[in-house]
Amino acid sequence: xxxxxxxxxxxxxxxxxxxxxxxxxxxxxxxxxxxxxxxxxxxxxxxxxxxxxxxxxxxxxxxxxxxxxxxxxxxxxxxxxxxxxxxxxxxxxxxxxxxxxxxxxxxxxxxxxxxxxxxxxxxxxxxxxxxxxxxxxxxxxxxxxxxxxxxxxxxxxxxxxxxxxxxxxxxxxxxxxxxxxxxxxxxxxxxxxxxxxxxxxxxxxxxxxxxxxxxxxxxxxxxxxxxxxxxxxxxxxxxxxxxxxxxxxxxxxxxxxxxxxxxxxxxxxxxxxxxxxxxxxxxxxxxxxxxxxxxxxxxxxxxxxxxxxxxxxxxxxxxxxx
Numbered sequence: 001x002x003x004x005x006x007x008x009x010x011x012x013x014x015x016x017x018x019x020x021x022x023x024x025x026x027x028x029x030x031x032x033x034x035x036x037x038x039x040x041x042x043x044x045x046x047x048x049x050x051x052x053x054x055x056x057x058x059x060x061x062x063x064x065x066x067x068x069x070x071x072x073x074x075x076x077x078x079x080x081x082x083x084x085x086x087x088x089x090x091x092x093x094x095x096x097x098x099x100x101x102x103x104x105x106x107x108x109x110x111x112x113x114x115x116x117x118x119x120x121x122x123x124x125x126x127x128x129x130x131x132x133x134x135x136x137x138x139x140x141x142x143x144x145x146x147x148x149x150x151x152x153x154x155x156x157x158x159x160x161x162x163x164x165x166x167x168x169x170x171x172x173x174x175x176x177x178x179x180x181x182x183x184x185x186x187x188x189x190x191x192x193x194x195x196x197x198x199x200x201x202x203x204x205x206x207x208x209x210x211x212x213x214x215x216x217x218x219x220x221x222x223x224x225x226x227x228x229x230x231x232x233x234x235x236x237x238x239x240x241x242x243x244x245x246x247x248x249x250x251x252x253x254x255x256x257x258x259x260x261x262x263x264x265x266x267x268x269x270x271x272x273x274x275x276x277x278x279x280x281x282x283x284x285x286x287x288x289x290x291x292x293x294x295x296x297x298x299x300x301x302x303x304x305x306x307x308x309x310x311x312x313x314x315x316x317x318x319x320x321x322x
Contacts, residue, residue: 026134029120032079034059034072037129046098046111065097078117078130087115089141100138112141161235163213164220172234172242176294179244183287191253191286193243194301195260198279198313200239211271215278218269226260250286250318257282257316265314279314281305288321
């Protein structure tokens, strides 16, 4: 570099940027060889590397943990295009591996950073330096992440049955409506199963409601364990459950129903030293073109379930569309 009027003198650069030297924002100035020309107090404090030690040193030699190739391309684009570039914490949580020192957000181990790369031009319009401004946005990032986690939990709670972890009735019925609409568009097979725990009132009467809750949890776990990833399992209400089996005919659903019935029959539910044996009844209804809405479809499966109960329970029946 020279001190001519046509070049941005490094001492002038320090003077122009000196006001930012002590602000609570990181400031680094690099030349075209990625050598550090300015390193402000923020960077010194957080990196524990003083300006005298890093001045005229290659940034990537001093901080090999930086994403070298990626960051070089970013910096080179600023030199070539003479326009700023931005790196947000959402894209990359941090550029420099600085420990978080924000008192409000002690839960964050590392400082979240927004980075702005700015071209610094000489009077002739040549970009001779690029400045990097590193902004500590840990408070904002942690608050945003916490809010997203809360929203995610609320969304889960809004569709999950608390006792079983299955879909609650409201969300499960929304899924049923979607499957009905999918059938109307493509006529792909889909079968609904309603399931009921046999003599459940006797379980509550003989063993107590906590025991009844344990039975419900065990049956829910059994259903979740037998279901495929594409199957939609929900608690329909009380001791009644629903399973939506996409791309499945009634004949195929019978295989699933029998496996589930047999598994329930063999299940021993242990509660406070007592073993409770249960059975289940199931109703199967494959969707057909004459089904007008989800309630009609549910009614068909419920009719088949009622027949299972009337015929002695611990069995499944299929709705007859004829």
